Amino acid sequence: MKPPASNARRSFLARNPSVLIFLLALAAFTIIVTIASEAYGVGFVSTSFVKTLGKTLCLCLVALAMDLIWGYAGILSLGHMAFFALGGYMIGMWLMYARTEEIVVAALAQGGLPATPEEVTQGIATQIFGVVGSSDLPVIWSFAHSLPLQLMLAVAVPGLLAFIFGWLAFRSRVTGVYLSILTQAMTLALALYLFQNDSGLRGNNGLSGLQNLPGLGDTSQDLVSVWFFWASALALGVGYLTIAWIVSGKFGSVIRAIRDDEARVRFLGYSVEGYKLFLFTLTAIIAAIAGALYYPQAGIINPAELAPIASIYLAVWVAIGGRGRLYGAVIGAALVSLVSSWFTSGQVPSIPLGFATIHWVDWWLVLLGAAFVGVTLFAPKGIGGLFDRFQGIATPDRKGAALGPDDGSLQEREAQE
Template identity: 45%
Template sequence: MPRQGLIDRRLAIFLLGLFILTVAVPVGNLAMAGKPVPTYLVALIGKYLCYALLAVALDLVWGYCGILSLGHGAFFALGGYAMGMYLMREIGARGVYANPLLPDFMVFIGWKHLPWYWWGFDHFWLAAIMVLLAPGILAFTFGWFAFRSRVTGVYLSIITQAMTYALMLAFFRNEMGFGGNNGLTDFKDILGFDLASDGTKVGLTMLSAVALAGGLLLSRWITTSRLGKVLVCVRDAESRTRFLGYRVEHYKLFIFTVSAMMAGVAGALYVPQVGIINPSEFSPANSIEIVIWVALGGRGTLVGAALGAIIVAAAKTYLTGALPEAWLYALGALFILVTIALPTGVLGAVETGIGRLRRRPAAKEAEA
């Protein structure tokens, strides 16, 4: 079978939009008088782009391999914590307690030494590696156990939920050394750039856009490869694929780990932009919300997942501000409507609609 092109029309349109955004944001915020793109909007866009990357990561495992992970928020949060640890170390002696050796919260709970797992986090490169490694190792170990013993379907979903729930409880504990309830916050700067300045914010947003584009291209490259074909086979008929001689668990493990690392990168970009990471990021509800982004946008389309994340997150921002009561009703209704009425998601519905419009003139011509 010939390989599908790396960039199809959907992806091309989306990447073009992303490119326009990365040009418009810095120009509108930094270069033009009167700031047509206000700074709060820049931070918001950056946040949405991180969500979009997270949604793409989930779509990779759910849309292409049928693994419905209800614990992807955990990988996102782990990446976020790895970045948060570096940002904490960057604060140095500028904390409330002005302790040059320990972050504020450790001084507060009376610790005298930096625990071993914080060593080296004052180096950005180590934090950057950990952003990939921490979620990667967790996903690899978890997946290695789960896929090898053929835990599938809803059972897998439920234990991934248990995983993120257990991590949430663990990170809430002060003794874990990750700031307990309050998490990590009060960041000052990243690689010497002031996090409060407009320039850094625009930079981070552009970086998020690049990461999203990279994530999309990588996912597209994987899913159009031979390996990607096997993944779809696993999704559609797992037993049959196994009988054909493929080591199904290896494929699943590979894609699960890659997806977790991608989620970790999204988390790492998210934290400096929102300025805080705390254990509530691990909550099962958060992870399920990611699923609805993907389902709304269109499962198994990559671009749709990214769009879904941006649409839902924007709706959330608007509704929690304008009608705080209505947000949960809207989200709940969205879950129900999308699963029953929009099985192919917004992207699927739009494309079917466009397809019908195209065919109609063609049909008329045929009649005439």
């Protein structure tokens, strides 16, 4: 009985060395990129690539959220990129408002007389919404002048939407492919609404100029890109640690049990719907935080970012990396994101075949789809399954009994514990 007691006294990181390894690797990566950047180092890494790396870290964070809800709980959501985009919209409203306010105040100051608050507000509204034929500030922009309030909304709006949707879906016990279709329908409906000019978010034009931080007009993008890279790395580290802690305890055991046999867990007296609702809301908030860090680095956001295909890509990243493995989700998102940036940048030479020419900008999605099909058919554990081989984790002898409905998760390891 002593070894279990001794193990219980060990710290979380001591009991989960893979988490510590990931955090140390992330810290080392952050330091290396900083030293190699143009702002603080030798200039080996360009500012544009630092932004690409920062955005990739944000995508890794939303992939972690997807892995928690899908890989561990078995809920295939095809709408989490909607929460990601909503987080970007909320912080983008403040960025665009505050930056426009600086421009308007400077322009009105040239008139000789001090501008009134009403004139400043009217000037801001005209500058922002003139492109959609309006000069009035919508009600949803009432708090755009306040960074703290918009940061709260960046979490509250996606979280509230996820809570309401999840409560309606889970109380009706919608599961499986039907739930996936519903989440996709929610995303499509939200995207179609935001495409309208009267949505209050500039319709198809979206929000732009988000890379210009208010009050820091004289600060170079070299510095700003590194700052956001640091923030993205910190968010990923905290997110990884938090999710790893969630799945390592009793809560993690319950959600894995829900994934494998929901009816039995409900029979044992657990509130299955409550667990699902909590996870759905939590992962939506994590996705929103990732989006709030992503779009200031991207510089622009529009309703196309909410297209259902974006959430499908997210599922592909997690599947390629390995469901039910947090490091697998990070690897999948980082690999596909960076490879996608390379193939679509036009730097990859085309391949002439005589009768046709393969332009990778056009064929990248075909290659990604083929990779997803290949992983699904031949390597359901994804890239993360390779680490199982290195660790000597083999499939247990279950005497022919099935491991459960989700062969892509870590059920082999769970069956041995």
